[in-house]
Amino acid sequence: xxxxxxxxxxxxxxxxxxxxxxxxxxxxxxxxxxxxxxxxxxxxxxxxxxxxxxxxxxxxxxxxxxxxxxxxxxxxxxxxxxxxxxxxxxxxxxxxxxxx
Numbered sequence: 328x329x330x331x332x333x334x335x336x337x338x339x340x341x342x343x344x345x346x347x348x349x350x351x352x353x354x355x356x357x358x359x360x361x362x363x364x365x366x367x368x369x370x371x372x373x374x375x376x377x378x379x380x381x382x383x384x385x386x387x388x389x390x391x392x393x394x395x396x397x398x399x400x401x402x403x404x405x406x407x408x409x410x411x412x413x414x415x416x417x418x419x420x421x422x423x424x425x426x427x
Contacts, residue, residue: 345380353382360389367396370406384410 349357354376361371369392376382388410 343379345378345383347379349376349379349382353379357382357385357389360386360393364389364393364396364407367393369393369396372406372408374408 357376364371371389374381374385376385389407392407
């Protein structure tokens with residue numbers, strides 16, 4: 328019997344709104360990821376996550392920390408804090424590239 332293809336509708340643009348308050352599922356995912364980073368032997372500084380953008384940045388930051396901790400566990404690292412805020416740097420870089 329040949330494998331069947333399951334067709335899915337494309338994700339609507341309204342599925343992600345960076346200013347929308349983070350719901351309980353997203354907050355639970357952040358909490359579980361913080362627990363995983365602690366279990367890997369790294370300290371985690373608390374951070375308040377209020378919007379979907381905050382949650383996305385925190386999840387990205389914690390995933391990266393967990394990945395590095397698992398790959399190179401012998402290296403001493405400082406506690407995981409808030410994700411870096413690089414939005415102004417991106418905007419400045421875009422302005423510079425438009426001037427050329």
